[in-house]
Amino acid sequence: SQTIHQWPATLVQPVGSPLSLECTVEGTSNPNLYWYRQAAGRGLQLLFYSVGIGQISSEVPQNLSASRPQDRQFILSSKKLLLSDSGFYLCACRQGYHEQYFGPGTRLTVT
Amino acid sequence: AQSVAQPEDQVNVAEGNPLTVKCTYSVSGNPYLFWYVQYPNRGLQFLLKYITGDNLVKGSYGFEAEFNKSQTSFHLKKPSALVSDSALYFCAVRDRSTGKLIFGQGTTLQVKP
Incomplete structure (x- = not known):
């Protein structure tokens, strides 16, 4: 079965970094x-998804971008963080018609 | 448009009592349905899914869910709640054209001793 790693686990960054x-x-x-x-411990907002290397679909226009340089790296x-970028970021993986599996998450606080 | 609704923000039950967390969906065609659980500051854990077959689906940690096509519901159930079941529960439906999961807003389950 797949294992998903996320790095770092927590992060505190200033606005604009x-x-x-x-x-x-x-x-x-x-x-x-x-x-x-995930904001405020509730609903999940899909930001990006990728079906293969270099293939990125954006769900919501925003201050963020995604890349997939290798098959199993996302x-x-x-470039410049906003206060509103604070939240809990989750990476997930799906293969075939099976369920998605989630990583442990990264807690980002923008100060 | 496909959607999932979890009508209760919070469900409170006493330990040992049965629990139900409600979920209704709106999709075109036959749905693929999922339940996930999230403990504080953790990722989501998969509990169970309905793809096809028996309407009663059994999953992890003693949870089960009943698919009801006429009521477009997929309620999560457990015969006897544990304090350790206290967590945030998400229902989701898979968009069959894109493969993306559409999540409900989540229901906090509080099990009191």
Whole structure:
């Protein structure tokens, strides 16, 4: 079964600073990968998804971008963070018609 | 448009009592339905899914869910709640054209000793 790693676990960054969150997946190949944001411990907002290397679909126009440089690596970035970027960021993986599996998440606080 | 509704923000039950967390959906065609649980500051954990077959689906940690096509519901149930079941529960439906999951807003389950 697949294992999803996210790095870092927590992050405190000032407004205007850059961001890079990393997600790596083990135990599967050619998965669909997803970035979600969860604000205030409630609903999940899908930010980006990828069906393959270099293929990124954006769900919501915003201050963030995503890249998939390798089959099992998915990166979430920003050039300049906003206060509203604070939240809990979750990476997820799906292969075939099965359920999505989620990583442990990164707690981002923008100050 | 496809959607999922969890009508209760919070459900409170006493330990040992049965619990139900409600979910209704709106999709075109046959739905793929999922339940996830999230503990504080953790990722979502998959509990169970309905794809096809028996309407009663059994999952992890003693949870089960009943698919009801006529009522477009997929309620999560457990015969006897534990304090450790206290968490945030999400229902989701899979968009069959895109493969994306559409999540409900979540229901906080509080099990009191």
